[in-house]
Amino acid sequence: MxxxxxxxxxxxxxxxxxxxxxxxxxxxxxRSKDSEFFYGCSNASSKFAKADAITRLNRYLLIATSGGLNQQRTGIIDAVVAARILNASLVVPKLDQRSYWKDASNFEDIFDVDWFMSALSDDLHILKELPQNGPKVYTMRVPRKCNERCYEKRVLPVIMKRHAVRLTKFDYRLANRLETDLQKLRCRVNYRALKFTYxxxxxxxxxxxxxxxxxxxxxxxxxxxxxxxxxxxxxxxxxxxxxxxxxxxxxxxxxxxxxxxxxxxxxxxxxxxxxxxxxxxxxxxxxxxxxxxxxxxxxxxxxxxxxxxxxxxxxxxxxxxxxxxxxxxxxxxxxxxxxxxxxxxxxxxxxxxxxxxxxxxxxxxxxxxxxxxxxxxxxxxxxxxxxxxxxxxxxxxxxxxxxxxxxxxxxxxxxxxxxPGRGEFHENPSTCICENSDARLKSLRKFGAGKESTRREGEDTEDHDGDDDAEVTDPDSDGDVILQERRPVNETTFDYDGISSDEPELEDILSD
Incomplete structure (x- = not known):
């Protein structure tokens, strides 16, 4: 001992x-109790139009990611959705090579770029580079937690006029809550399209x-x-x-x-x-x-x-x-x-x-x-x-x-x-998790269970105060934007309020 x-x-x-x-x-x-009754479900609905039907000619979105590998991953995921909102083609994202992490890798050095493009071909037109003699790229930045309406208001008029727009420091620039098909698109990017290189x-x-x-x-x-x-x-x-x-x-x-x-x-x-x-x-x-x-x-x-x-x-x-x-x-x-x-x-x-x-x-x-x-x-x-x-x-x-x-x-x-719907979507992708209710019902019948207990197996309620549930506050519920979305009440977290854009190294250190 x-x-x-x-x-x-x-x-x-x-x-x-x-x-x-x-x-x-x-x-x-x-293993997690009852995990067998849940599965990932991110297929598009019949109402979600194919890329060929919605993509406008001569409209290109580029992004510059920031932070460490996983913060850049969130930027890539959200860039696909942003391009879809704008009816634009997406140019394969450029990874952050200048921050605290000092990594010279390109997208294709980390992710299988051909798989990425193929896996999303029904959802979005993706190009490795802008066309030769294409439009001059206009650079801008959108606020964090920008929703569909925000992109349509702030970026759409610019991309319609300039034809090619690069969004810089693209981290957490998309709202946590979006309509269902866009959330499922997020999941298809994250769980299907982003595959590491061989x-x-x-x-x-x-x-x-x-x-x-x-x-x-x-x-x-x-x-x-x-x-x-x-x-x-x-x-x-x-x-x-x-x-x-x-x-x-x-x-x-x-x-x-x-x-x-x-x-x-x-x-x-x-x-x-x-x-x-x-x-x-x-x-x-x-x-x-x-x-x-x-x-x-x-x-x-x-x-x-x-x-x-x-x-x-x-x-x-x-x-x-x-x-x-x-x-x-x-x-x-x-x-x-x-x-x-x-x-x-x-x-x-x-x-x-x-x-x-x-x-x-x-x-x-x-x-x-x-x-x-x-x-x-x-x-x-x-x-x-x-x-x-x-x-x-x-x-x-x-x-x-x-x-x-x-x-x-x-x-x-x-x-x-x-x-469902609470917390940062990449951490709690509830829109993309379905329950197999038939299997659960069969299991209850097999074991002769009556009304299910609301208490988890093996849990103890001693010293568990009601206000300490692992509830996640809504990242889109207020006007202030922080470096990372809000966490569960008692979870290890940091207060990012007050971080200045003049101190990018601090943001990068915290952005694994």
Whole structure:
């Protein structure tokens, strides 16, 4: 057993002893309850006209994406929909090669461009380049959360006059709520058309196979604990004056950030869980020390010292660097987006996916895992868990584990966990998820079930306050636009208000 003791036990504090085993669980820790009754459904309706019928001649849309791989992915998805709204042909998007991530990759280096064009041929005309002697490109930017009417009002008159328009910094420039066929088009782009190139797919497949060769099941953890991320959060992790000085120096690079208030940040659930806290959460949820865990991360603040408690809890600790040789990774290593794509594949194929911070990669993967079968996807209920971690020395392990189960209700990736239409669409693509009601009815008859309980299998309602449900506020409900869409109430999140467009590096750091 690993033993953690906060304070002096002679003063009555409980011995906090972490078991090596995950213990017996009331539910299957490797699958989501009722997932077999739901499936992805993104086919166009009969009313959705073919591309040939709606595309206007001499009308071209170009976009410039921004941020890391997954933020750029959202821009590509939304660009297809924007072109459809404008009855325009889309020129294959240009990827961001100048930001913080400094990746010179083009679209065709990461995604199979021919597959992309073919998969969407019924929905949109897509060109690799503008026609020779085509119109001069006019550059503009649209507001974030711009809906159909917004595009028709702001962009349509320009593209009708100029014929070719490039929309810059195209991230979150499309409203969260759109009419049903456009939402389904979003899903077709995301889940069908965007396929990684063969070299990326093959290397990713090998990494997954190597994880499977060691264990039937594995967990993938997307760990964001970089110094820049922590400095922005304004949180304090117990590293004394050294930590305050180091993170404070980084934070002062951004003039628009207010002074940090670590206690307030933790109370509000804005502090990413530490690697140790992630490990404790997983153990409390039933995952033992024998389980293999794949970690996708950048630079971890504190390095091996910070990772040591997680590795102690889960010794079978892997990354792409431990699974593959330098020679195998050589063709990807100089390109951050291609390396991120490898992590994406291994995380997507995992039996359980967990994150300590709900950034773009975590959101995209959460939506994808919902669409393809509701595989368990664990998001920390940070507001509740942060309080629990602070007080863990005052309780037994059994009490701690029971509270983790209670607090994580609604944060496990179960079907219908978030109300349809709420939250960021790429994270909760409810329009594209259908229920097989006939199969559910047959199952109820087979097992002689009566009225279904509204409580999830294995859930505990102790200490679960009514206002802490994993409800997601509507990203389109107010006029203020933030870098990333609003999160569930207690989810690890950051407040992006106040980020200046004069500080693009800060946006890029946060845009995995």
């Amino acid at each position: 690993a033993v953690f003791l906060d304070g002096d036990n002679s003063n009555g504090l409980a011995l906090f002893s972490v078991p090596a085993s995950g213990g017996k669980s009331k539910y299957d820790i490797w 070299p990326i797919l093959e290397m990713g497949k090998q990494l997954v196979q190597r994880m499977r060769a060691m264990s039937e099941h594995y967990i993938a953890l997307h760990l964001r604990f970089e110094p820049d991320m922590l400095a922005f959060s304004g949180c304090y992790y117990g590293g004394g004056d050294k930590e305050r000085k180091e993170l404070g120096t980084i934070r002062r690079r951004w003039k628009t950030l207010h002074g940090s208030n670590p206690d307030k940040a933790r109370r509000q659930g804005r502090c990413p869980l530490t690697p140790e806290e992630v490990g404790l959460m997983l153990r409390a949820l039933g995952y033992g020390s024998d389980i293999h865990i794949y970690v996708a991360s950048g630079e971890v603040y504190g390095g091996e010292e910070t990772l040591a408690p997680l590795k102690s809890l889960f010794p079978n600790f892997h990354s792409k660097d431990t699974l593959a040789s330098k020679e195998e990774l050589e063709q990807f290593a100089k390109f951050s987006s291609r390396m991120a794509a490898l992590d994406f594949i291994v995380c997507d194929e995992s039996d359980v996916f967990v994150t300590n911070n709900n950034g773009n990669m975590a959101k995209i993967l959460a939506g994808r895992r919902r669409y393809f079968g509701h595989k368990p996807t664990i998001r920390p209920n940070a507001k509740k868990l942060n309080k629990l971690f602070l007080n863990k020395g005052n309780m037994t392990w059994e009490e701690f584990a029971a509270k983790v189960h209670s607090y994580q209700r609604g944060f496990m990736g179960l079907p219908n966990e978030v109300r």
